[in-house]
Amino acid sequence: xxxxxxxxxxxxxxxxxxxxxxxxxxxxxxxxxxxxxxxxxxxxxxxxxxxxxxxxxxxxxxxxxxxxxxxxxxxxxxxxxxxxxxxxxxxxxxxxxxxxxxxxxxxxxxxxxxx
Amino acid sequence: xxxxxxxxxxxxxxxxxxxxxxxxxxxxxxxxxxxxxxxxxxxxxxxxxxxxxxxxxxxxxxxxxxxxxxxxxxxxxxxxxxxxxxxxxxxxxxxxxxxxxxxxxxxxxxxxx
Numbered sequence: 452x453x454x455x456x457x458x459x460x461x462x463x464x465x466x467x468x469x470x471x472x473x474x475x476x477x478x479x480x481x482x483x484x485x486x487x488x489x490x491x492x493x494x495x496x497x498x499x500x501x502x503x504x505x506x507x508x509x510x511x512x513x514x515x516x517x518x519x520x521x522x523x524x525x526x527x528x529x530x531x532x533x534x535x536x537x538x539x540x541x542x543x544x545x546x547x548x549x550x551x552x553x554x555x556x557x558x559x560x561x562x563x564x565x566x
Numbered sequence: 567x568x569x570x571x572x573x574x575x576x577x578x579x580x581x582x583x584x585x586x587x588x589x590x591x592x593x594x595x596x597x598x599x600x601x602x603x604x605x606x607x608x609x610x611x612x613x614x615x616x617x618x619x620x621x622x623x624x625x626x627x628x629x630x631x632x633x634x635x636x637x638x639x640x641x642x643x644x645x646x647x648x649x650x651x652x653x654x655x656x657x658x659x660x661x662x663x664x665x666x667x668x669x670x671x672x673x674x675x676x677x678x679x
Contacts, residue, residue: 486667496670554668558608
């Protein structure tokens with residue numbers, strides 16, 4: 452069974468600094484998607500960034516980028532120039548590319564931004 | 567542009583009561599999901615559906631039932647509520663394209679006392 456592990460329950464970063472959130476996953480599939488979702492206090496789940504496993508190039512979205520290491524099954528999220536609005540729970544998620552594609556989530560990392 | 571709508575937003579149930587959490591989406595998405603979020607535990611999949619008339623169990627289906635009679639609606643039924651079902655419940659949907667992400671509702675906070 453696929454699993455997603457986020458080993459950092461909480462992290463803190465100074466405003467304007469850079470922070471990296473870790474995620475590892477376990478799968479026997481060769482083609483899949485990985486996602487980072489943000490959940491602010493409003494509870495809304497917001498997609499931050501996604502990565503297709505067959506693409507070697509790391510995805511980037513403005514201040515957010517990933518370090519995708521397929522062989523190591525690692526998918527970390529880097530947030531540059533951290534802003535107060537980045538404070539939230541961040542979830543790493545995995546999805547297979549077959550018909551019954553369940554989305555599996557990690558336990559999350561709570562990110563605090565220090566002013 | 568409603569997206570995924572869940573009702574109610576909050577609910578308190580007594581042990582043994584039943585209720586249905588409603589979820590509807592207006593994006594014509596085939597895939598729909600129900601998750602529960604317990605503190606420090608991330609999101610766990612309860613049930614999911616790949617299209618109208620098709621449902622399947624996720625990681626934690628016990629105590630719940632679902633139906634998918636239309637593309638738009640995916641209600642979650644709790645029978646004989648127990649304190650262990652106190653949680654925040656999220657419904658999500660996704661289109662059939664490989665690249666699409668899941669869109670989530672705002673969640674329902676359920677307390678069983």
